[in-house]
Amino acid sequence: MRYGRGPEVLCDVDLTLPQGSFTFLTGASGAGKSSLLKLAYLSLKPSRGLIHLFGQDVSTLKSSELQVLRRRVGVVLQDFRLIDHLSVWENVALPLRVAGRTRSDYIPDVNELLNWVGLGHRRNALPPTLSGGEKQRCAIARAVIAKPDLLIADEPTGNVDPEIGARLLRLFAEMNRMGATVLIATHDLGLIENVSARTIHLQDGRLSGGRVPANKSGRTT
Numbered sequence: 008m009r010y011g012r013g014p015e016v017l018c019d020v021d022l023t024l025p026q027g028s029f030t031f032l033t034g035a036s037g038a039g040k041s042s043l044l045k046l047a048y049l050s051l052k053p054s055r056g057l058i059h060l061f062g063q064d065v066s067t068l069k070s071s072e073l074q075v076l077r078r079r080v081g082v083v084l085q086d087f088r089l090i091d092h093l094s095v096w097e098n099v100a101l102p103l104r105v106a107g108r109t110r111s112d113y114i115p116d117v118n119e120l121l122n123w124v125g126l127g128h129r130r131n132a133l134p135p136t137l138s139g140g141e142k143q144r145c146a147i148a149r150a151v152i153a154k155p156d157l158l159i160a161d162e163p164t165g166n167v168d169p170e171i172g173a174r175l176l177r178l179f180a181e182m183n184r185m186g187a188t189v190l191i192a193t194h195d196l197g198l199i200e201n202v203s204a205r206t207i208h209l210q211d212g213r214l215s216g217g218r219v220p221a222n223k224s225g226r227t228t
């Protein structure tokens with residue numbers, strides 16, 4: 008993978024995420040973690056090589072089919088990408104609205120999740136008025152509200168204190184327990200120590216620890 012005519016930032020990466028697995032991705036700054044995540048959530052196309060998502064070769068899919076796949080993926084990005092003119096509540100509810108769910112059905116779910124991530128009292132606030140940690144928690148709540156099949160998070164605890172970080176990790180673990188495949192890029196070694204999960208490491212665009220046997224069902228994300 009390279010950006011434009013730049014140097015190769017990911018090289019011979021072969022990564023399989025078994026369905027329902029929990030994986031941490033580590034590596035020094037600039038090693039290519041965010042680039043690998045972008046490939047996984049289909050925001051970047053590889054310059055060469057193949058990406059299969061939910062068993063489908065994405066290069067063969069029409070844009071409408073890609074959109075359907077993307078809706079099964081929850082993403083937490085380093086820059087949060089919250090919608091500034093929508094309240095915290097509306098940002099978190101957005102994936103459910105887009106999925107066509109009835110508002111009255113999801114009001115309790117959104118309220119409960121906002122309380123869980125400690126943002127109940129900020130539900131009417133607009134994103135520009137939030138602290139970095141509050142924005143991060145809002146982005147995480149939005150990523151998990153629709154119970155995605157694949158949850159991808161880039162440094163999801165970078166802006167919160169350890170207590171909130173541990174709580175967010177429990178949320179990811181709960182999503183995983185309910186069946187989601189989870190991939191988290193992090194520098195936070197404390198986070199990794201608290202979960203029994205596979206850790207893969209990127210160094211200079213090359214991956215170690217990426218190959219694993221498929222789980223019992225043989226299915227992969």
Ligand SMILES: Nc1ncnc2c1ncn2[C@@H]1O[C@H](COP(=O)(O)OP(=O)(O)OP(=O)(O)O)[C@@H](O)[C@H]1O
Nearest residue numbers: 010011013016034035036037038039040041042043
């Ligand atoms: N949009 C871009 N255009 C050109 N080069 C890029 C772009 N995004 C990233 N890069 C380069 O790709 C390489 C890998 O960057 P990437 O952001 O994937 O690393 P990272 O491991 O996520 O770093 P960090 O931990 O600092 O977020 C770096 O050399 C970076 O400069």
